[in-house]
Amino acid sequence: xxxxxxxxxxxxxxxxxxxxxxxxxxxxxxxxxxxxxxxxxxxxxxxxxxxxxxxxxxxxxxxxxxxxxxxxxxxxxxxxxxxxxxxxxxxxxxxxxxxxxxxxxxxxxxxxxxxxxxxxxxxxxxxxxxxxxxxxxxxxxxxxxxxxxxxxxxxxxxxxxxxxxxxxxxxxxxxxxxxxxxxxxxxxxxxxxx
Amino acid sequence: xxxxxxxxxxxxxxxxxxxxxxxxxxxxxxxxxxxxxxxxxxxxxxxxxxxxxxxxxxxxxxxxxxxxxxxxxxxxxxxxxxxxxxxxxxxxxxxxxxxxxxxxxxxxxxxxxxxxxxxxxxxxxxxxxxxxxxxxxxxxxxxxxxxxxxxxxxxxxxxxxxxxxxxxxxxxxxxxxxxxxxxxxxxxxxxxxxxxxxxxxxxxxxxxxxxxxxxxxxxxxxxxxxxxxxxxxxxxxxxxxxxxxxxxxxxxxxxxxxxxxxxxxxxxxxxxxxxxxxxxxxxxxxxxxxxxxxxxxxxxxxxxxxxxxxxxxxxxxxxxxxxxxxxxxxxxxxxxxxxxxxxxxxxxxxxxxxxxxxxxxxxxxxxxxxxxxxxxxxxxxxxxxxxxxxxxxxxxxxxxxxxxxxxxxxxxxxxxxxxxxxxxxxxxxxxxxxxxxxxxxxxxxxxxxxxxxxxxxxxxxxxxxxxxxxx
Numbered sequence: 076x077x078x079x080x081x082x083x084x085x086x087x088x089x090x091x092x093x094x095x096x097x098x099x100x101x102x103x104x105x106x107x108x109x110x111x112x113x114x115x116x117x118x119x120x121x122x123x124x125x126x127x128x129x130x131x132x133x134x135x136x137x138x139x140x141x142x143x144x145x146x147x148x149x150x151x152x153x154x155x156x157x158x159x160x161x162x163x164x165x166x167x168x169x170x171x172x173x174x175x176x177x178x179x180x181x182x183x184x185x186x187x188x189x190x191x192x193x194x195x196x197x198x199x200x201x202x203x204x205x206x207x208x209x210x211x212x213x214x215x216x217x218x219x220x221x222x223x224x225x226x227x228x229x230x231x232x233x234x235x236x237x238x239x240x241x242x243x244x245x246x247x248x249x250x251x252x253x254x255x256x257x258x259x260x261x262x263x264x265x266x267x268x269x
Numbered sequence: 270x271x272x273x274x275x276x277x278x279x280x281x282x283x284x285x286x287x288x289x290x291x292x293x294x295x296x297x298x299x300x301x302x303x304x305x306x307x308x309x310x311x312x313x314x315x316x317x318x319x320x321x322x323x324x325x326x327x328x329x330x331x332x333x334x335x336x337x338x339x340x341x342x343x344x345x346x347x348x349x350x351x352x353x354x355x356x357x358x359x360x361x362x363x364x365x366x367x368x369x370x371x372x373x374x375x376x377x378x379x380x381x382x383x384x385x386x387x388x389x390x391x392x393x394x395x396x397x398x399x400x401x402x403x404x405x406x407x408x409x410x411x412x413x414x415x416x417x418x419x420x421x422x423x424x425x426x427x428x429x430x431x432x433x434x435x436x437x438x439x440x441x442x443x444x445x446x447x448x449x450x451x452x453x454x455x456x457x458x459x460x461x462x463x464x465x466x467x468x469x470x471x472x473x474x475x476x477x478x479x480x481x482x483x484x485x486x487x488x489x490x491x492x493x494x495x496x497x498x499x500x501x502x503x504x505x506x507x508x509x510x511x512x513x514x515x516x517x518x519x520x521x522x523x524x525x526x527x528x529x530x531x532x533x534x535x536x537x538x539x540x541x542x543x544x545x546x547x548x549x550x551x552x553x554x555x556x557x558x559x560x561x562x563x564x565x566x567x568x569x570x571x572x573x574x575x576x577x578x579x580x581x582x583x584x585x586x587x588x589x590x591x592x593x594x595x596x597x598x599x600x601x602x603x604x605x606x607x608x609x610x611x612x613x614x615x616x617x618x619x620x621x622x623x624x625x626x627x628x629x630x631x632x633x634x635x636x637x638x639x640x641x642x643x644x645x646x647x648x649x650x651x652x653x654x655x656x657x658x659x660x661x662x663x664x665x666x667x668x669x670x671x672x673x674x675x676x677x678x679x680x681x682x683x684x685x686x687x688x689x690x691x692x693x694x695x696x697x698x699x700x701x702x703x704x705x706x707x708x709x710x711x712x713x714x715x716x717x718x719x720x721x722x723x724x725x726x727x728x729x730x731x732x733x734x735x736x737x738x739x740x
Contacts, residue, residue, distance in 0.1 A: 091590065092589075093563055093590060095702075095704045097702065097706060097707050103684075106350075106351050108307035108351060109307075110308045110311075125692070125711075150586070151465035151468065154464060154465065155398065155495075155496075156397075156702075157398040157412035157413060158414075159416060177468060179465070179468065179498060180432075180498070181398060181412055181413065184413075184417070185414035185417075188416030232291070233289065234290040234291060244316075246316070246318070246420050249424045249428070250423070252284065253424075256284055256321075256426055259284045260425075263295065264527070264530070265297040265298075265391045266522075266523065267324035267325055268298065268324060268326075268519050269365060269519070
């Protein structure tokens with residue numbers, strides 16, 4: 076995984092609550108067997124009409140936001156299906172930060188596995204960010220969000236922060252605990268299936 | 270101080286614990302299916318890693334299998350590739366697979382309990398959010414993403430931040446348990462606590478209203494915990510639980526010994542600290558029908574569609590969401606639920622496609638025919654359910670009423686196979702999600718119980734199933 080670097084772009088405001096992963100990446104695109112190439116299907120049914128023409132009233136189709144790497148959205152983002160394809164699609168499209176008042180648990184955890192930074196922040200800050208077309212700087216190391224005239228702090232789990240900043244391989248880290256895993260297996264009382 | 274059931278299972282699975290960081294938990298059972306696993310196996314191959322415990326890993330294909338004649342080739346090329354990829358991966362890594370022709374094939378969350386793979390007090394994961402279903406047996410079971418599927422395959426463990434315990438106490442007794450079902454209880458709960466009411470928690474369901482439920486009904490409850498945002502749902506095991514799992518194909522040899530231990534350990538202590546509670550009485554709840562595009566947008570069958578103002582209780586974001594939902598659903602506030610006409614009926618999914626669901630649905634049919642404006646299908650949750658139902662003659666009841674009787678799979682719950690709604694079609698569905706486009710682009714889903722779905726198929730619209738003779 077690539078280490079997470081400081082970024083500064085305009086924010087894309089997606090002013091909706093409870094955006095589920097079926098909307099982020101509809102089911103017809105889950106049949107691919109690789110991780111790449113999902114960006115073109117991101118929010119497919121909201122982005123395109125039945126003739127596959129861009130819907131002009133959908134925020135991602137506004138050219139102003141085409142270089143944005145920061146999505147600012149409503150509470151409970153990423154609810155529903157556990158499909159990691161949702162994160163792959165957001166990332167492949169170009170987003171590397173998602174800011175919301177709250178996230179669904181599985182989606183939140185999937186973000187860190189792919190180098191996407193999910194930031195939980197107060198609703199009133201979100202409302203402000205969504206109203207103005209601001210350039211926002213996201214600095215994970217110092218845990219700050221800054222605009223030209225304001226700087227605010229955000230919280231993040233220190234372990235997850237380290238994973239993102241260093242771009243660590245989760246599995247390699249875990250396998251350092253192989254002895255602990257083996258010891259656990261010796262005392263486990265749940266028998267194998269087969 | 271005492272512990273909750275969830276904490277007891279959590280504590281007994283900690284491999285590594287550190288201050289202010291996620292814990293490394295051991296995984297007792299890993300269920301694998303074709304859609305969320307190919308990239309995980311690729312990751313193993315790239316890094317030259319093996320599957321650590323093939324004896325704790327079971328695979329089947331359910332999400333995109335056709336539900337028509339199994340002897341015919343799969344026409345959808347991409348589905349076919351995904352299915353072949355799972356076959357190849359299971360062979361290469363030595364994983365037991367129930368393939369499309371196996372008598373044990375079916376939806377992972379239906380076959381796990383049926384085969385005795387699901388066990389109380391165990392941890393179970395799967396790359397599918399409805400893994401919460403297995404919590405009905407007192408297992409800590411939750412859905413994970415594909416990166417974690419790879420992590421579990423390689424290490425048999427998972428890093429997880431400890432969720433908080435949330436108790437939902439269901440008191441009271443339903444007057445007509447054939448008409449007011451487990452599905453109606455869980456839809457009512459989600460309506461009350463919201464689709465994010467359970468975020469960051471593991472829900473334990475307790476109370477007489479839960480104790481009275483059969484194992485299959487408890488699975489319906491735990492299955493939809495994720496629709497309330499919870500990481501998992503749990504029900505303390507009792508004699509019904511132990512009886513259900515006895516003498517299944519993969520029930521452990523030392524089962525009675527395990528039962529002794531579970532009986533004396535797997536419950537929440539009376540002095541345990543619980544972070545959040547919600548209580549509900551079910552004496553008078555009505556059969557539920559969802560009207561919007563998330564499972565919290567639900568009301569009783571005798572009610573009318575609420576206005577966005579009523580629904581949102583002053584929350585502008587929720588009001589906007591309700592307006593968008595009604596527009597998508599092609600509905601207006603004030604329409605009585607019983608006047609909503611439907612085009613399709615789907616009885617199936619990991620929520621409601623077990624034998625008992627099909628038995629209950631069949632009671633609403635009794636020699637009647639599906640309304641001529643409706644196309645209705647039954648998709649059993651597993652090949653085992655299908656065979657058992659056929660032994661009871663249920664297939665004939667459904668077929669004689671003009672229902673389609675299909676092979677097992679996830680089918681129209683998420684429409685990854687050819688079973689989908691056309692744009693604008695309205696469906697009474699026993700599944701778990703009414704999200705936009707879930708059952709087909711432009712399709713409109715109303716979540717209901719199996720008996721409500723069957724009754725709606727006959728009448729062509731929703732009815733108060735409490736008025737039917739269902740005995």
